[in-house]
Amino acid sequence: MSIQDAAIVAGCVTVVAEMTFNVVEASIADLQQALNNGSLTSVELVAKYLQRISIYDARGPCLNSIPILNPGVFDEVAASDARRAAGELRGPLDGIPYTLKDSMMYKGMTCSNGSPAFKDLVANSDSFVAEQLRQAGAVCIGRTNTPPMMASGMHRGVHGRAESPYNLKYLTAAFSSGSSNGAATSTAASFAAFGLGSETVSSGRSPASNNGLVAYTPSRTVISPRGVWPLYPTCDVIVPMTRTVEDMLAILDILTVVDATTTGDFWREQKHVEIPSVPRPHSYLSIKSIATASLRGKRIAVPSMYIGHHDPSAKPITTSPSIIALWNRARLDLEAAGATLIETNFPLNAASCYLWDDFLIANADPQCNTLASVDGAKMFPRPEGYIPDKYMEHKNLIDYPNLVEMVKHRDGRSLWDIDGLAEALPALEAQRKRDLEDWMDQDGIDLVVFPANGDVGKADVDTNDESARHALRNGVRYSHGNRAIRHMGVPTVSVTMGLMESTKMPVNLTFAGRNGSDVELLGYAYEYERRTKRRVAPPVTPALGDDSSVRSAVDGLHGVGELDLHVNAAERVGEDEVRVSGTVQSSGNVELEVFVDGKAVPASQIGIADGYWSFQAKFIPFEPPTPLYGGVGEVVGNVVVVVLARSAGRALGKLVMLDQKKTLQNA
Template sequence: MTMRRLLLLACVLLLASCKPETNTPVPGTTPSAGSGPEVAELSLVDAQKKLASGELTARALTQAYLDRIARIDKAGPTLNSVIELNPDALRDADALDAERKAGKVRGPLHGIPVLLKDNIDAVGMANSAGSLALAGNRPTQDAFLVARLRAAGMIILGKTNLSEWANFRSTRSTSGWSSRGGQTRNAYVLDRNPCGSSAGTGTAIAASLATIGVGTETDGSIICPSSVNGLVGLKPTVGLVSRNGIIPISISQDTAGPMGRSVTDVAIFMNALAGVDEADPAGHAAAGNIPDDYAAYLKADSLKGKRIGVLRQTMGFNPEVDAGIEKSIAALKAAGAEVVDVELPTYGKWDAPEFEILLYEFKDGLNSYLKSHGSAHASLEALIAWNTANADKAMPIFGQEIFEKAQAKGPLTDAAYIKARDDARRLAGKDGLLAALDGDNLDAVIAPSMSPAWLTDPVNGDHFTGAGYGVAAVAGTPSITVPMGESHGLPLGVTFMGRPYSEPELIGFAYAFEQATKARKAPEYKATISP
């Protein structure tokens, strides 16, 4: 097949996955409001108030989001961010309304709709990691974090699309694409990429398709899609949010976390997400490290007197990103912080051992998940065989090189794995970020979250040019991205990184920065960027 035909085929496949319904608004136009309550840019706090006052019911709020998903995600701009709706969402909303009417309110999240990434177990829906091979994987038990959300009174609205297998199938994958869900678009500029792997959550929450959402991260999968979709995204300390019931990549680095349109929404949501799960290998360490209320740290003067480091080793890949960081530094200083440059002697040296860890841990963790869920494909080896046999629909635009590399690895008792695990955590943590924080007496370190969103390219895959979140991901420590500006209408974010379990302080810093800059703008669903 000629290269021209390959290009045309890839483009046809991409467009087919995003094709709008007929008789719908032209992509790039701002979607019109429906007949129900207006939920565009509705904050969690305002939704709380409307529910408490009786101005809104949980059913009306849930229906409004379902209508908006139909109008924007499946028609209109065709964002293609929601992969499946919860068939019981309205029934659950009715039950919560009945509880409220009877005087039982579970807390501030009672009646709030949430979207989950499609690698998190939730009863009533498939959990597929975006793979057609797992389209029939229907968990009989909620993930630990989902059980917490339901107990808090939240309504599981549905599941969001993701980069298939959380971007751990191929070295030339296209973020936001899955064989089950197709290609998710960026809400700001439709031909741009939403980043991944929590692509669907990023786009959906930017477009106000739910009040708030859950993403997961191994290395960048919360921070990157939050940054390019103009969101606040918090990657917690590993183990602070349970991983049980989440399709895994790495037991060393995986975590779930909140993605929202404001620091306030994220802080309130963290109260439900964070919890000690003794069955999680890292869960016991969270005991004693969870505050009564993350929202108590939402103080506009949180940066006053603090010492913030700038990791300039993560800069230099985009002049507008660099300019955004310089403006951010000025805002930090104006808010009363002292800002100094920091350097990590180990910078980037963790990359090779990290990848080795992920290969080993992916095979081990995925095999355990598949067996425990009674999957028809009970191992990574079986999935590789299924993908090969169904390549036309499972692998139309990229392959499974990473799957094959992982399958070749041995058990977690291998000396090579143990050395890589210890080296990566030391280079990024003890001798990296933590050494900088302690050595320079810093309260946090900042870095650019990500480049502006790139054009979605199913032929060549993703076009990453630079990011600053990696060190915290490998160290297992928390980070939070906040909008800091834009480049040609594409959002830019700055990431704050800190010590283990410093989420309360990072939330405070992010809130003070957010209030000082007010950088976030709502998406306009532009078709492309005009010259």
């Protein structure tokens, strides 16, 4: 019998053991341990993340990574706490908060894909990944920032863009390929346990690198993209982001389940070429036991063009001396693990509108159920005289108004009726085999490794000509491997090498391999990370005093007592105060805790009597930075109120958001 069990049997109310927990950099295993041993409830965990979001994302440095909070988040985690108390957990992700890119459907929330044209589009069902995580008990705390239509990485969308938690002077992702910028910033800053992004060129790998995160881009068909806005269907892939490889393994058992529905999953739906099945382990966490010494004896190809050497057949690549220094250390790490490194050249180097229309038709939002009804000019607005346009590859820019016109004349044609598709898809598969896999076989190569990027761009790219010029140079504008990796469907895993000396920004090391080598790549990445442990928490978002939780084992037991909490009214009072009131019912004594914009309201200002509660507290008006164009998140600058009620070992929460200039927005 455990000490906790003995205490329960004896009805003991004394302190048995004291447990301390901190959410900053906490792993999924850490979170589950804290939830299981009673250090905190899932409701309290969400409250701690919301406090960090209020202080660092909505105000202060205004990172703007999570523009939309899930209004039902406290109801969802309360249900998880109830399952835990009843011994009915759904698995190791039950009660774990995560973020979801604003291109991925989450039932009942908007899914704008970063575009003003779809600001009010509501998802009528879950994307496959959201559905899987919901069934596993994980809880979406909010939607993360992305540029319009997921195109052009750090271009500001309807909610603006996310900023770097490492250095506000630099971009949190490559300028032309960073559409998962919000997912990366929020995960790095410990606003949630993990985040889901995606990429079409390198917009998952790039922000992961700039935030010291682990990113996994799977082989084709491994993670279903159903319910995710498409961009280029042959290239699009879901990219989970975590702070450690072990966390990545923990979520892959849920995300890699085979989707019974193929509609909306391009490579499984198409009939033109057979896609080889990719092996999945019985549990991805089992990779840990076989990863030790997995690099020993391996022959690793290192593309010389990515480590400062010029390839005459390729465009010159900008490479920072700081990244070369990180690479040189990583090379020694790999050699110390028993690998042999060989410098070499790297041989890899109309559908959208139909798919967007199909996405809207399937979602069936009566206010926006076809692309033909959309104002194409609003899909990806560009400011006049936009400095980065001077250095763009204009042949790659999408003509959005023209795509709307194409849909109006679709005449019943489907994606599969597009000319040349039957020839193009087998050609893509054949090219990867010829240019990558046959080359690896001929030279006895086990995997390919290279720094994720050549340098990082500056944050003032919108307004500074020199910053724009540098951010759009080859080696800086995308992650290395960019389009070739995605066109060929090459699996990769990226792990941080550490911080650049010059910018204090992180840079990743990318592990790439043959189609279907996903498990091996995850093992190599785990072994590299185990040996090096180079991730550094971002300095812009340090731990808060309330990030820690200290509670005795007995006090922390999850109770089953009656507790009910409601918000009845919320309003602004004068210029800088809020007043919120409601009801609370409990079978025991109630403790109420309130946070306004992340700051605790003194207990003396919170009144509780006869089942009613209320408080009035000041807030500090905050005027968010005015971007050159685009918007800011719905949370930014508004007043975020979190109300927590505790009684009999249970906790419930309520989230209220008020406009600084208006009254109640949601509760």
